[in-house]
Amino acid sequence: MTLNHKALIESLQKAYSAEKAAAFAYQGHAGSVKDKAEKIAIRQIELDEWNHRKEVLEIMHKYNIPISQFYEFRFYIVGKIISCACYVIGWFMPFYFAGRLESGNVCEYFRMMQYFHELGILEHNQILYEMGIKEKEHEIYFLGKIKGKKMLPIFEKIFSWGSSKSFNDVDLDKKYPLESSVLYCKEK
Numbered sequence: 001m002t003l004n005h006k007a008l009i010e011s012l013q014k015a016y017s018a019e020k021a022a023a024f025a026y027q028g029h030a031g032s033v034k035d036k037a038e039k040i041a042i043r044q045i046e047l048d049e050w051n052h053r054k055e056v057l058e059i060m061h062k063y064n065i066p067i068s069q070f071y072e073f074r075f076y077i078v079g080k081i082i083s084c085a086c087y088v089i090g091w092f093m094p095f096y097f098a099g100r101l102e103s104g105n106v107c108e109y110f111r112m113m114q115y116f117h118e119l120g121i122l123e124h125n126q127i128l129y130e131m132g133i134k135e136k137e138h139e140i141y142f143l144g145k146i147k148g149k150k151m152l153p154i155f156e157k158i159f160s161w162g163s164s165k166s167f168n169d170v171d172l173d174k175k176y177p178l179e180s181s182v183l184y185c186k187e188k
Contacts, residue, residue, distance in 0.1 A: 003063045008115035012060050015108055017071035019053035021079030022046075022101065028083025029094045038145070045098075045138050052131050059124055092151050099142030100161040105135040106168035107185035114182055129178045132185075136170045 003009055026046035030039045060067070086094045109132035116124055146152050147163060156162030170184055 001063055003065070003119065005115055005119055008112060008119075009063075009065050011108060011112050011115065012056055012065055013068040014071055015112070016053055016056045016060060017068060017075040018105075019049045019056065020072070021075035021082070022105075023049040023053070024076070024079030025082035025086070025098070028086035029098060032086040032094065033091070041141060045141070048134055048138070052134070055127050055131065059127075092146060092149060095142050095145045096152070096155050096159075096162075099139050099146070100159060100167075102135050102139040102142060103161055103167040106132050106139065106170055108132075109135065110168075110170075110181060110185040114185075117182060125178060125181075129181050132170070132181070133172070133175065136168065136172055139166070139168075140172060 023046050026042050026049065030042035030046065033039055033042065057067075059065075082097075109128045113125055113128040113132075116122070116128075143163070152162050156165060161167060168185055176183060
């Protein structure tokens with residue numbers, strides 16, 4: 001079966017490649033921190049990203065969606081640069097930008113679900129919901145590590161993400177069940 005939905009196809013291709021970039025970045029991030037618990041947590045997030053990549057590829061294969069060589073190259077470079085940068089930019093910035101990135105990734109999976117619904121396809125709801133929620137958990141982890149740090153208000157003002165700003169409307173304490181999750185991330 002092939003999909004006739006340009007935005008969905010591009011979202012899947014981009015997510016597939018971007019998950020690799022994130023995993024590479026977390027390799028450097030985990031390597032650059034000294035705290036053992038932080039290393040373990042970041043390594044688990046890296047593994048989550050590799051798993052998301054695998055899940056997205058399975059969906060792509062189902063619909064004969066090719067891997068974008070452009071996105072693969074672009075995100076390979078981005079991931080490797082970020083991975084190396086983690087060793088030189090200090091402790092705060094890798095946590096801040098990881099949280100900011102994860103905040104934006106949350107809606108990618110909920111929008112994919114909405115795109116599939118436009119085509120009458122519901123079979124991917126569970127996995128897309130789980131990936132969106134997992135990205136939110138990642139965002140919350142990283143935000144929790146930097147809350148109360150002196151730099152956070154400055155970075156929040158400049159980069160529009162932090163304690164009072166998010167790129168998604170998911171609240172883990174009051175999360176919607178799968179059946180209502182299409183209400184998340186509605187484009188304005």
